[in-house]
Amino acid sequence: MQTIDFRSDTVTWPTPAMREAMAAAQVGDDVYGEDPTVIELEALAAEMLGKPAGLFVSSGTQGNLIAALTHAQRGDEAILGEDAHTFCWEAGGIAVLGGITPRPLPTDHIGRLDLDQVRQAIRGDNPHWPRSRLILTENSSGGNHGAAIPPDYFAELRAIAEAHDLRLHLDGARLFNATTALQLDPTEITRHVDSVSICLSKGLCAPVGSVLVGDRDFIAQARRQRKLLGGGMRQAGILAAAGLIALRDMTQRLTEDHDRAQRLATGLANLDAIAIDPTVVQTNMVFFALAPDASLSPPEVIEKLKAHSGIQLGFYGDRTFRAVTHYWIRDEHVDALVAALGEIL
Ligand code: TLP
Numbered sequence: 001m002q003t004i005d006f007r008s009d010t011v012t013w014p015t016p017a018m019r020e021a022m023a024a025a026q027v028g029d030d031v032y033g034e035d036p037t038v039i040e041l042e043a044l045a046a047e048m049l050g051k052p053a054g055l056f057v058s059s060g061t062q063g064n065l066i067a068a069l070t071h072a073q074r075g076d077e078a079i080l081g082e083d084a085h086t087f088c089w090e091a092g093g094i095a096v097l098g099g100i101t102p103r104p105l106p107t108d109h110i111g112r113l114d115l116d117q118v119r120q121a122i123r124g125d126n127p128h129w130p131r132s133r134l135i136l137t138e139n140s141s142g143g144n145h146g147a148a149i150p151p152d153y154f155a156e157l158r159a160i161a162e163a164h165d166l167r168l169h170l171d172g173a174r175l176f177n178a179t180t181a182l183q184l185d186p187t188e189i190t191r192h193v194d195s196v197s198i199c200l201s202k203g204l205c206a207p208v209g210s211v212l213v214g215d216r217d218f219i220a221q222a223r224r225q226r227k228l229l230g231g232g233m234r235q236a237g238i239l240a241a242a243g244l245i246a247l248r249d250m251t252q253r254l255t256e257d258h259d260r261a262q263r264l265a266t267g268l269a270n271l272d273a274i275a276i277d278p279t280v281v282q283t284n285m286v287f288f289a290l291a292p293d294a295s296l297s298p299p300e301v302i303e304k305l306k307a308h309s310g311i312q313l314g315f316y317g318d319r320t321f322r323a324v325t326h327y328w329i330r331d332e333h334v335d336a337l338v339a340a341l342g343e344i345l
Pocket of ligand 1: 007008009058060062085086089138171174199210
């Protein structure tokens with residue numbers, strides 16, 4: 001049976017064009033700075049995100065960690081959302097490896113920190129306290145239905161960061177989903193932050209990799225941190241070749257995924273056993289819950305969907321599921337999920 005995988009957009013296989021480009025890629029030793037395809041990818045990402053330089057890294061987690069280690073020292077503190085990927089899903093890396101204390105704050109329904117709370121959280125100079133040094137943001141906001149946060153928020157955060165000599169990093173794992181939904185050029189957002197990490201291996205379908213961008217000095221230091229973390233790769237042009245297609249072509253088709261997420265949310269809203277607010281769906285993520293009186297438990301739903309229709313869903317504890325649309329999900333897969341849930345519940 002063919003698997004229809006809605007668990008995440010991380011499950012995407014490379015496209016046929018990517019596989020061809022990977023086979024034909026020119027390569028060199030990237031730790032020596034000699035891989036032409038990696039150099040091209042870093043330059044393209046930097047240009048698209050309006051920053052002077054880029055660094056190809058192995059994953060989104062590594063891009064965020066390298067950014068934090070580059071911006072902050074041991075004993076520093078990073079302000080971040082209590083539902084941020086950097087806080088919840090990265091194995092505590094900034095604390096474990098960087099000695100950076102996370103300072104989690106609540107976020108609103110689209111993943112924004114409250115600006116007054118950010119101001120209050122910034123510490124003065126006192127030897128008892130960690131030093132406030134960094135603000136970590138995320139767009140789209142994975143912990144908030146993949147919401148797209150508009151640029152004015154980043155402009156306001158920027159002003160706060162500048163007033164207190166803090167650095168501002170954006171986890172832009174799905175930045176292109178956010179800017180597609182907002183119909184903006186990514187630079188409208190990235191011009192307000194010091195560094196951005198974008199993922200090539202989620203909705204953009206590349207098999208591996210992220211790019212971290214920022215100014216030249218920052219990237220030179222980040223390169224050292226990448227080596228320290230064992231992230232210096234050799235003939236990485238094989239991977240970067242897919243990344244070039246991800247940036248050039250796959251960023252242009254994300255509306256399709258967002259339309260399918262809408263189609264799914266609308267379909268699910270017609271099912272009595274499902275609780276969903278379709279109006280919160282803005283990008284490629286659909287979160288929904290099993291009604292309290294549903295005939296099956298959440299693990300039974302996951303098991304039955306897989307056994308009967310080959311469909312996989314993400315499970316977010318309690319009674320909440322996540323379905324993520326991506327390149328390999330077609331309209332008929334969306335309809336199959338709605339129909340299968342209708343049948344089994
Ligand atoms: N997110 C994954 C899981 O880790 C939850 C997913 O399936 O959504 N930032 C954001 C906002 C992310 O959603 C992710 C991956 C990352 C960073 C990390 O990327 P990778 O997996 O490349 O380390």
